[in-house]
């Protein structure tokens with residue numbers, strides 16, 4: 001929690017100060033940003049990585065949970081620890097749609113209700129209930145609602161339900177989720193530039209950026225002097241929507257159209273999952289060839305990006321020394337630039353310019369919502385229109 005200032009408000013059992021309105025990166029229980037994020041559904045796991053009849057520990061927003069998939073295939077998120085003597089429930093056994101603790105065999109259903117205490121002479125199951133969280137499988141992810149009370153309506157993304165190649169991935173990022181959300185469109189030309197490109201011609205294509213709030217968050221329009229306008233969309237609170245085509249940055253004219261949803265989901269205050277949904281608009285033989293290439297590409301890129309980032313940031317490695325064939329360069333480039341700000345960026349000493357209008361605008365939306373939450377005022381109800389990438 002931030003240091004005290006003159007402005008204090010109480011919100012439920014929590015008291016917040018003015019500095020909390022802009023404390024975007026702290027998302028643990030009780031923090032203002034954490035309370036705000038917990039009002040939304042989040043993708044917490046890759047669906048195909050969770051086999052039927054298995055449980056795993058997950059950490060989201062500095063809280064630990066147990067995610068398991070019943071033998072019939074239904075995923076559940078429940079508390080991290082057993083109510084008996086606190087053992088980690090993911091070490092237990094899945095039986096049907098229920099989860100049995102490893103230590104003394106207490107068993108819980110998907111609602112967290114204890115249903116068996118096998119070694120107890122006088123079981124008291126009815127008095128034991130652990131927390132359970134609404135869970136939905138969609139677009140290749142397990143989504144969970146980790147807040148209190150009834151969840152909001154589950155947001156669907158019909159643009160991503162159609163035919164094509166569907167990918168669902170997530171990448172570990174050693175930096176606050178808000179550094180990533182706070183990213184700007186200009187960085188692309190520097191951070192993700194082609195090798196050996198220099199910037200002597202940069203002034204020839206200085207972009208003009210305009211930011212607009214809309215029903216789902218914010219649109220950034222980036223006008224370049226060659227007449228092209230790129231649109232960069234953000235869905236509140238932590239979603240990036242990207243539409244890339246043959247005309248996109250770094251893509252050849254033959255590249256297929258690919259649409260992206262990217263959720264930045266905090267693991268804790270200093271790291272997050274970059275959760276990617278990709279729909280590649282290809283079918284038939286083109287799709288098969290593309291998938292083969294993609295598989296080979298994924299297999300080739302076997303170097304841990306986080307290790308490289310730490311080496312670069314500590315001066316033991318230079319970006320141009322990285323083996324690009326074996327590395328997911330975009331991930332390394334983004335992490336180096338964002339963790340280079342400090343894993344939780346200190347925004348008090350920045351000098352923002354005209355190309356940062358989108359950054360300022362995005363922070364203002366976040367600040368307005370956090371302040372409203374702290375003061376108990378109504379929050380903006382963000383929509384998810386049927387078509388986001390085509391609007």
Ligand code: FES
Pocket residue numbers: 082083084085086087101102103104105106
């Ligand atoms: S700690 Fe889980 S049954 Fe004892």
Ligand SMILES: [Fe+2]
Pocket residue numbers: 187188191192334
């Ligand atoms: Fe980037």
